[in-house]
Amino acid sequence: MKTLKVALLGAGNVGSQVARILLEDSDVLAARTGARLELVGIAVRNVDAPREYAAPQALYTTDASALVRGADIVIELMGGLEPARTLILEAIEHGATVVTGNKALLAVDGPALYEKADAAGVQLSYEAAVAGAIPILRPITDSLAGDKITRVMGIVNGTTNFILDAMDSTGAEFSDALAEATRLGYAEADPTADIEGHDAAAKGAILASLAFHTRYALEDVHCEGITGVTATDIAAAKDAGYVIKLLAIAEKLDGGVSVRVHPTLLPREHPLGAVRGAFNAVFVEAESAGELMFYGRGAGGSPTASAVMGDVVSAARRLVLGGPGRTDSTIEVLPVLPIDAVSTQYYIHLDAADQPGVLSKISALFAENGVSIESMRQTVHREHTENEGPGSAELRIVTHRAGEAALAATVEAIKGLDVINSVTSVLRVEGV
Amino acid sequence: MKTLKVALLGAGNVGSQVARILLEDSDVLAARTGARLELVGIAVRNVDAPREYAAPQALYTTDASALVRGADIVIELMGGLEPARTLILEAIEHGATVVTGNKALLAVDGPALYEKADAAGVQLSYEAAVAGAIPILRPITDSLAGDKITRVMGIVNGTTNFILDAMDSTGAEFSDALAEATRLGYAEADPTADIEGHDAAAKGAILASLAFHTRYALEDVHCEGITGVTATDIAAAKDAGYVIKLLAIAEKLDGGVSVRVHPTLLPREHPLGAVRGAFNAVFVEAESAGELMFYGRGAGGSPTASAVMGDVVSAARRLVLGGPGRTDSTIEVLPVLPIDAVSTQYYIHLDAADQPGVLSKISALFAENGVSIESMRQTVHREHTENEGPGSAELRIVTHRAGEAALAATVEAIKGLDVINSVTSVLRVEGV
Structure with missing residues (x-):
C-alpha cells in the first residue's frame, strides 16, 4: 500500500483534532483512501506549549518550511496571512496537495493562490474555510456540477447568528446580546470581524467563487454588519412574521453576479429562519434541483477538523488514482455588479x-x-x-x-x- | 477533447430532463468534465410516444441492449426490477460506468450489483435514488470520509411527509389527509409503497449502506408505515411540543447497526421538525462534525435530474482522469440488529x-x-x-x-x- 506523507501546519483547536484523527484512525483512513496517511510533522511556534491533544513529541517542529518540502499533502491550519501564504506557495511549488481552512487568506489572496495551484497542476481544497463542518464544497462542485446555481444565501457566521437569535428570543438590545455572547464564549474579545460582517464577507467570496465557477475576493463583496440592528427592528420584524438574519448572498443577475452581506428579513417559516444559535446553514437555489439547504456547525475544533479530513481523504484518493484531476475551466467570467444593480x-x-x-x-x-x-x-x-x-x-x-x-x-x-x-x-x- | 458516449435508458419525467440537460448544456458539461458527453441514444418502449421534452427523433430506440453495449456511461432511469437489472449487469460487463436512480432495484439487489461493479472495476452511482435532488451521497462518501457517522435520520418520502404535515396543521384524520394528497398529486393512485413505509425503507437501506460503509438491503430494514397514526396522536404530540414524522433511521449500536422506518415524535424545534410538505431532509450525526442536515426536494423530474447529472459529471471526470478509482474497502461489516436491540x-x-x-x-x-x-x-x-x-x-x-x-x-x-x-x-x- 502506498504511503502519503502528511505535513500539518498549526496545532490549535482544529489542528489538534486533525492530528488526533490522523494518528488514531489511521486504519480506517487507509481503508477509505487506499493509502497510508503518515503524519510526518506538526509545525508550531513553540514545541513545548501545552496542548489539548498531545501527539508524540518528536512530531512537533518549528521548521515549517522543511516540513512542507517533504510532504505529499500539506494541511495549513495556522490562520492569518503570513507565514501561511508563503508556506502554501512553497507547497504548491513542490507539487504537494494543499488543504487549508484559512478563510482570511483565501478571501484576500484566493484568486492568486487558485491560479498558482492550477498552473502547477496541484489541488488546493478549502472545505473548512466556508462553513465549518458543513459539507458545501463538494455538493456544489460535484453533486451540482450538472446543474446551474442561481443563488446562494448563507448564515455563515455563528457569532452574529447567536446574537440575532438572542435578540429575537429575549428582546435584548444589540449591546446586551453581544455582551452575553462574549460571556458565553460565542464572541471574541474583539468581535469586530464578526459583527461588522467581515468574516461573513470572506466566506461569501468563497461561496460565490464556488457557485459561479469564477473567482471572487473580499473586495468584491458589499458588506454591512449587524451593529445597527435594534431591538425595535427585531420586534417589528417578528410582529410581521419575519426574522432578521445576517446573510451572505451570492446571486446571478443579468450581466453579472452580486455578492453581498447584510442583515436581511426572512419569513420565519423559511428554512434559514429556523437556524438557531451558533449553527450555520447554506441555502442554495439551482435551476434543476430547486431549493437545497445544508446545515451544521460552523465552527469548533472537532467539527472543522471533520471538514479538513474530508478534503484530506479526497486528496489522498486522487493521489492514489494518479493525478490531481481536472479543475473546472471557466466558461464565462461573471463580473461583479455593484449593490445598485x-x-x-x-x-x-x-x-x-x-x-x-x-x-x-x-x-x-x-x-x-x-x-x-x-x-x-x-x-x-x-x-x-x-x-x-x-x-x-x-x-x-x-x-x-x-x-x-x-x-x-x-x-x-x-x-x-x-x-x-x-x-x-x-x-x-x-x-x- | 475526449468524447464519452452516454446511453440513456428511460424517458419519463426524470429521463426527459436528463436528455434536455445533456443536449442543451453540452458546452458547460464539457468545460466541467474535460470531455464531450455525447448522448448516443435513449431507450424507450415506444419511440413514437408523446414526451414532455422531445430529443431529436433519431435518438430514440427500443434496443436498449445494443445501446448499452456501445456506451461509456449508462444512465438507467427506467425504474422497476426488469429489464433494468439485466441492462445494468450488461453495462457492468462491458465496462461502462453506471448511474441509476432506481431505488427499488437497489433496495432488493443493491449488494449484488455493488459487488459485480467492484469486481469488474466499474463505478455504480445512485445519488438520485436516495433523496431526490438532495446531495447526500457525496457529502457522506467524500466530505465525511475522514469522520465517523453514528446516526442518520431521514425524512425521505415526500408523500408521507405531506400527509403528516397536513394532519399536523389542519387536525385532519389520516384518511382525509391521504385523500387530499391524492387530489393534489402528492400521492399515487395506489399509495401503499409510500404510506406503508416501503419506499422510505428502500432509501433507508441505501442510506445505511452509505453511512456505515457496508451493504444493507430492504430485508434488513424494520418497517412501520403511517396508516396507524391518528388525529389524536398528532394533537397529543403537538400539545406536548412534538411533531410526528416518518423517519428512516440508521444507527450504530453496540455490536451492529439498526435500520428502521417508523413514525417518530420529534421535538418541534428539531431541524427535521421544520421540514414541511413534500420536502425531504437527511439529518446526520458524526463523531467530529456533530449534527448536520441536508434539505431539498425529494422528487420531481428536474430536481432528480440534477442529482443524476451530478453523478454523470463525476463519472465523466473520473473517466477523463483515467480510471474508475477506488471504492471503499470495508473495515468491519456491521451486522444488522433486530428492532429489539x-x-x-x-x-x-x-x-x-x-x-x-x-x-x-x-x-x-x-x-x-x-x-x-x-x-x-x-x-x-x-x-x-x-x-x-x-x-x-x-x-x-x-x-x-x-x-x-x-x-x-x-x-x-x-x-x-x-x-x-x-x-x-x-x-x-x-x-x-
Missing part, C-alpha cells in the same frame, strides 16, 4: 405624525421614485394626545422589488417630510 | 378510569418491566360523571430510553389493568 424587497419602519394626509404624502414619494408598495401597516399611538398635540403613528411598509438607488432616493425624500419624526429602519427582505 | 424513548397515551390508585398501578408496571418514566401528565375529563359513574383520565407518559421488548411487555401489562379503557398510542421519540 441589486433589486430586492425592502422593509421600512417610519415614525410619523398622526395627521390626515400623511399616508398619501408618503405613498406619493414612493410612486415618484418608481418604488411600488406591497403592504403598509399603520399603528397609531395616542397616549400623549392631550398634553402634547397630535399623537404619532408607526408605519411599516414592505415594498415590491426595487433597486438600491430608487429606494435610497425614496427614503431621503421621506426624511425631508415635515410629518416624519424618524425613519427607524430600512432592511432588505429575501426568501419571500 | 434498539432502545429509544417512548411516548404512551392512555385512556384510564379517573380513580384513586390508577397512577400507582401504572407506575408499578413500568417499574416491574424496568422502564423508567421521564414525565407523566394527567388530564381528567369529568363531563359525564353524574350519569355514567367515574370520569376518565387521559395519561401521557414519556419514558426514558427503553428496549422494544421491555416496552412491549409494559404496554401488554397495562392493557390488562381493569382501570385502563384503552392504550391510544405508543410512539417512539427521537432527537430529544
Whole structure:
C-alpha cells in the first residue's frame, strides 16, 4: 500500500483534532483512501506549549518550511496571512496537495493562490474555510456540477447568528446580546470581524467563487454588519412574521453576479429562519434541483477538523488514482455588479405624525421614485394626545422589488417630510 | 477533447430532463468534465410516444441492449426490477460506468450489483435514488470520509411527509389527509409503497449502506408505515411540543447497526421538525462534525435530474482522469440488529378510569418491566360523571430510553389493568 506523507501546519483547536484523527484512525483512513496517511510533522511556534491533544513529541517542529518540502499533502491550519501564504506557495511549488481552512487568506489572496495551484497542476481544497463542518464544497462542485446555481444565501457566521437569535428570543438590545455572547464564549474579545460582517464577507467570496465557477475576493463583496440592528427592528420584524438574519448572498443577475452581506428579513417559516444559535446553514437555489439547504456547525475544533479530513481523504484518493484531476475551466467570467444593480424587497419602519394626509404624502414619494408598495401597516399611538398635540403613528411598509438607488432616493425624500419624526429602519427582505 | 458516449435508458419525467440537460448544456458539461458527453441514444418502449421534452427523433430506440453495449456511461432511469437489472449487469460487463436512480432495484439487489461493479472495476452511482435532488451521497462518501457517522435520520418520502404535515396543521384524520394528497398529486393512485413505509425503507437501506460503509438491503430494514397514526396522536404530540414524522433511521449500536422506518415524535424545534410538505431532509450525526442536515426536494423530474447529472459529471471526470478509482474497502461489516436491540424513548397515551390508585398501578408496571418514566401528565375529563359513574383520565407518559421488548411487555401489562379503557398510542421519540 502506498504511503502519503502528511505535513500539518498549526496545532490549535482544529489542528489538534486533525492530528488526533490522523494518528488514531489511521486504519480506517487507509481503508477509505487506499493509502497510508503518515503524519510526518506538526509545525508550531513553540514545541513545548501545552496542548489539548498531545501527539508524540518528536512530531512537533518549528521548521515549517522543511516540513512542507517533504510532504505529499500539506494541511495549513495556522490562520492569518503570513507565514501561511508563503508556506502554501512553497507547497504548491513542490507539487504537494494543499488543504487549508484559512478563510482570511483565501478571501484576500484566493484568486492568486487558485491560479498558482492550477498552473502547477496541484489541488488546493478549502472545505473548512466556508462553513465549518458543513459539507458545501463538494455538493456544489460535484453533486451540482450538472446543474446551474442561481443563488446562494448563507448564515455563515455563528457569532452574529447567536446574537440575532438572542435578540429575537429575549428582546435584548444589540449591546446586551453581544455582551452575553462574549460571556458565553460565542464572541471574541474583539468581535469586530464578526459583527461588522467581515468574516461573513470572506466566506461569501468563497461561496460565490464556488457557485459561479469564477473567482471572487473580499473586495468584491458589499458588506454591512449587524451593529445597527435594534431591538425595535427585531420586534417589528417578528410582529410581521419575519426574522432578521445576517446573510451572505451570492446571486446571478443579468450581466453579472452580486455578492453581498447584510442583515436581511426572512419569513420565519423559511428554512434559514429556523437556524438557531451558533449553527450555520447554506441555502442554495439551482435551476434543476430547486431549493437545497445544508446545515451544521460552523465552527469548533472537532467539527472543522471533520471538514479538513474530508478534503484530506479526497486528496489522498486522487493521489492514489494518479493525478490531481481536472479543475473546472471557466466558461464565462461573471463580473461583479455593484449593490445598485441589486433589486430586492425592502422593509421600512417610519415614525410619523398622526395627521390626515400623511399616508398619501408618503405613498406619493414612493410612486415618484418608481418604488411600488406591497403592504403598509399603520399603528397609531395616542397616549400623549392631550398634553402634547397630535399623537404619532408607526408605519411599516414592505415594498415590491426595487433597486438600491430608487429606494435610497425614496427614503431621503421621506426624511425631508415635515410629518416624519424618524425613519427607524430600512432592511432588505429575501426568501419571500 | 475526449468524447464519452452516454446511453440513456428511460424517458419519463426524470429521463426527459436528463436528455434536455445533456443536449442543451453540452458546452458547460464539457468545460466541467474535460470531455464531450455525447448522448448516443435513449431507450424507450415506444419511440413514437408523446414526451414532455422531445430529443431529436433519431435518438430514440427500443434496443436498449445494443445501446448499452456501445456506451461509456449508462444512465438507467427506467425504474422497476426488469429489464433494468439485466441492462445494468450488461453495462457492468462491458465496462461502462453506471448511474441509476432506481431505488427499488437497489433496495432488493443493491449488494449484488455493488459487488459485480467492484469486481469488474466499474463505478455504480445512485445519488438520485436516495433523496431526490438532495446531495447526500457525496457529502457522506467524500466530505465525511475522514469522520465517523453514528446516526442518520431521514425524512425521505415526500408523500408521507405531506400527509403528516397536513394532519399536523389542519387536525385532519389520516384518511382525509391521504385523500387530499391524492387530489393534489402528492400521492399515487395506489399509495401503499409510500404510506406503508416501503419506499422510505428502500432509501433507508441505501442510506445505511452509505453511512456505515457496508451493504444493507430492504430485508434488513424494520418497517412501520403511517396508516396507524391518528388525529389524536398528532394533537397529543403537538400539545406536548412534538411533531410526528416518518423517519428512516440508521444507527450504530453496540455490536451492529439498526435500520428502521417508523413514525417518530420529534421535538418541534428539531431541524427535521421544520421540514414541511413534500420536502425531504437527511439529518446526520458524526463523531467530529456533530449534527448536520441536508434539505431539498425529494422528487420531481428536474430536481432528480440534477442529482443524476451530478453523478454523470463525476463519472465523466473520473473517466477523463483515467480510471474508475477506488471504492471503499470495508473495515468491519456491521451486522444488522433486530428492532429489539434498539432502545429509544417512548411516548404512551392512555385512556384510564379517573380513580384513586390508577397512577400507582401504572407506575408499578413500568417499574416491574424496568422502564423508567421521564414525565407523566394527567388530564381528567369529568363531563359525564353524574350519569355514567367515574370520569376518565387521559395519561401521557414519556419514558426514558427503553428496549422494544421491555416496552412491549409494559404496554401488554397495562392493557390488562381493569382501570385502563384503552392504550391510544405508543410512539417512539427521537432527537430529544
